[in-house]
Amino acid sequence: MTEQTTEEFFHDFRQEMLAEADSTFQLEAFMEIVSGELIETGFIEGFEHCPFKAPRGMRVDGYWFNDEGAVDIFIADFDCRRDLQTLTKTEMDAAFRRGVNFFEASLKGALEPDVTTPEYGLVRQLMDRRPLLQQVNFFLVSERVLSDRIQALPDNEVSGIRATYHIWDIARFQRQRSSRGHKEALDIDFMKVFGHGIKCLPANLGSDSYQSYLIVMPATVLAKLYQEYSARLLEQNVRTFLQARAQVNKGIRATIMNEPRMFFAYNNGITATAQGVETVLTDGGLEIRRLTDLQIVNGGQTTASLFHTQRKDKADLSDIFVQMKLSVIDSEQSEMVVPRISEYANTQNRVNAADFFSNHPFHVRMAEFSRRIWAPALQGTQRETKWFYERARGQYIDAQSKLSQAEQKRFKAEYPKTQMFTKTDLAKFENVFDDHPRWVNLGSQKNFARYAARIGKEWDKSADSFNEFYYKRAIARGILFRATEKLVSAQPWYNGGYRANIVAYTLSMLGKIAADRKLSVDYQRIWNAQAVDETLSGALAVIAKAVSDDITQPPAGISNISEWCKKEGCWGRLSERSSHIADLLDDAFWSGLISADNNREEAKTARQTQKIDNGIEAQRRVFDTPAAHWSKILREAGLRKLLTPKDIGILKIAEQIPAKVPTERQSAVLVQLLDRAQQEGILLD
Known part of the structure; x- marks a missing residue:
């Protein structure tokens, strides 16, 4: 594969951003993409969108307070440029100066933004946290390429607080994506x-x-x-x-x-x-x-x-x-x-490896579904596509690294970039319905920790529950999640802030008002259409407006709306309004829902099918394992007193394959013995 030039990457990046953006909120889409890159690769822990510009040479486009007494301040160099341009040192210095001016003015109490705006919450939080702040990190994210003349960015102090400066230009984003695992090594x-x-x-x-x-x-x-x-x-x-x-x-x-x-x-x-x-x-x-x-x-x-x-x-x-x-x-x-x-x-x-690691069977199974299951063609098109589950960071890029240009084109047609989703994406899609919206508002990593802990327990209890039905429902929820993001951005009342909070609580509210009437969203319909229909979109718009009105009026003593959305009380208060919000929805919406019992019956059937699939897969793995391996396990594990009489009997059957054929249950035991042997250090090569 010919290595992509920075200019080619810029144009691809721009098209990716435009595909995500409403024409009014291209900056928001840009910040969402770049902050997602930085979160996934560990450079930052989270991101809150906060667009603010003032005529006095101030600007901020986002922020995040971490648990180490530090705040990240983001400044965007973005104008939806059509061609790749150079960011000069003079322009870089001016951009950082605008962020520094905002930070200093906030600490001094010199800013008095409107209480309904995102910047108000940030200004108040900076003032309130001033005694605890140990460090401020300024991030300049640019759609341009940095001038070669710029080398080091030395740290200094701003208002007596240690300040660091970081630039992420389009070339650095390219290096990050093209490097294996999307990780810039320390x-x-x-x-x-x-x-x-x-x-x-x-x-x-x-x-x-x-x-x-x-x-x-x-x-x-x-x-x-x-x-x-x-x-x-x-x-x-x-x-x-x-x-x-x-x-x-x-x-x-x-x-x-x-x-x-x-x-x-x-x-x-x-x-x-x-x-x-x-x-x-x-x-x-x-x-x-x-x-x-x-x-x-x-x-x-x-x-x-x-x-x-x-x-x-x-x-x-x-x-x-x-x-x-x-x-x-x-x-x-x-x-x-x-x-x-x-x-x-x-x-x-x-x-717990069952909770966190990408090679856990849950993630392997989700990835296997994503490589095998075709999604229906969108209305008006003939081509079916697949969703690409990236269980380990960088797999989507790695899968294309050795392909020719023609093969890359076919790959992207089969797996469109807009249909790639990560572990943290999956955690968002699921937690807003199954767990608690508060966790989604805590940031992608903490939300994933919550999801992973829950899935680890559920997998141990019933691995068969994670089947094709679960996978298709997760994709439908992802379609719903991303459609709601775009829908909120397009609303006339949306002022450019708190979208992530509004989206999470809107979808949680959708799930609650349906469940209150023993109903459910028709995920199969969303999967079949690969889109959200007009009736459901209209209902989401109504719910989103009610959610926005509620969360942007935090109780007395709480000035930052994003912080309010992270508290138990936010969902508690909003839940009390669920019946009122339900009354705002028309008959067409209610008729589009399905019985919750219907969903449970589908899930039960899917579990039974998965159980059969698991048995077939276990038998395939057993037959693919050389008979000599079973003999070695029988011998060495036996010497270590690791085997029960039942294990010994089943291993003796496996030694005689294909003269004797293990049953599905016996195959499941053999697979466990194979894995246990590897854990015990019994070499089978």
């Missing part, structure tokens, strides 16, 4: 950041497949790394897990404050991975000078607690050291190996 030069390397001991244990090191890591270094790279330093799945829990472990904090010299003895230490390492042999021993893509896969709670206790309690970390096991895993193996390290190493805060 490159930490310890000599440059700390003025010294990190002493280590090699611990390769004779393995040629990867390098490993044992390190006594100074707590001051860990805290500094967390301050600089918090979201990117923690392996994404572990970060998601930790965000759903308290930031500071009380036991760790007590040791830091009261017995710092005993920290090394009391703490379990940290497990980390990297994709590259540079070491130097000095008079004092081996030192690590540089690490590429350092990720903490176990010990995130320890790392975060060191940082927070130092910041909040002014704790002295100079006498604290943490043991670290570092494994250097190349990019080829990282997708499979790093999640396993994270799963097996986590003991202080158990990270």
Whole structure:
């Protein structure tokens, strides 16, 4: 495949943005795409759209407050340009200055925006959080390409608060998308950041497949790394897990404050991975000078607690050291190996692989459905398409990386870019109906953590519930979600703010008013049409207006509407109005719903079908496994006393394939034995 030029990428990016945008809200579509990229790749934790421009040289287009005492301020360089242009240093400086002016004016109380606007909530929150703010990160996102003359962007202080500056131009977005896994790796030069390397001991244990090191890591270094790279330093799945829990472990904090010299003895230490390492042999021993893509896969709670206790309690970390096991895993193996390290190493805060990792059977099954099931053709077209479930970041791009231009064209016709969806997308589509809209408003990562925890339990209880019916319903909900986003943007009352909040609560309200009458949205109709009909769209517009009117009037004492939408009380108050909102909807809407019993019957049939499919798949896997493997499992697992008499009997049948044929139930047991053998380290190659 010929590598795409930056200009070609720009035009593709522009078309993607226009496909998502209403003509009035192209800036909103641009910010949604770029913020989605930054969230998925771990550069930011979340994003709230907040378009504001003032004649006094101020601008802000979005923000996010994280849990580390920092705020991200976003400034857009966007004019829906038709051709790729260059962003000069003068223009860059002016753009950052507008963001800084807004930040300073907000802290001083010099701005008094209208209380109904998104910027009012941001200004109030900046004023209220001023004593807690430790850092402000300014992000300039541009549809242009940055001038080659611009190199470093040094940090400074704004109103006494540490300020950092980051530029994401169209070329950087291209690099991000084209790199495997869509991830820009951390490159930490310890000599440059700390003025010294990190002493280590090699611990390769004779393995040629990867390098490993044992390190006594100074707590001051860990805290500094967390301050600089918090979201990117923690392996994404572990970060998601930790965000759903308290930031500071009380036991760790007590040791830091009261017995710092005993920290090394009391703490379990940290497990980390990297994709590259540079070491130097000095008079004092081996030192690590540089690490590429350092990720903490176990010990995130320890790392975060060191940082927070130092910041909040002014704790002295100079006498604290943490043991670290570092494994250097190349990019080829990282997708499979790093999640396993994270799963097996986590003991202080158990990270359940069933909840979070992309190779869990739930995600594998959803991906398999998406590669196999054709969606009906849209009205007026003849071509059927598929939806592409990206269970691991970057799969959509990777799938095209070795294709010719003609093959790429066919791929995009089969899997349109607008029909690609990620794990965090799926979590949004499902949680607004099945869980709680508040979680969706907390941001994509925290929402995914909630969804993953729920799905992990449901999978263990009944994996057959995740079947073709579930998949098609999820796609229908995705169509409904994205249609509602566009519908809200097109409403005359919409002022450009709180769309994400309005959409989440609108769909939750739709589900509630239907359920209150023992009815359900006809997801099969949406799937068949691959669109939302006019009757349902009209009802959504009515519900969205009522939702907007309610959530934009938070109770006394709450000035920020986005923060109000994250509280239990928001959905509680809105739910009390559900019967009133239901009365606003016409008969055509109600006649378009179906009985909830009908949905339950379809789900039951789908579970039975999936159960049969599972049996067939188990038999296929058993027959594809060489008989010698079953013999080895029988022999080695038997020696380790891992087998029951039932297991032994079934393995003896498997040894005789094809002379003897295991039943579906026996095949299911054999598949479990195969997986267990691999977990126990029984090599079958």
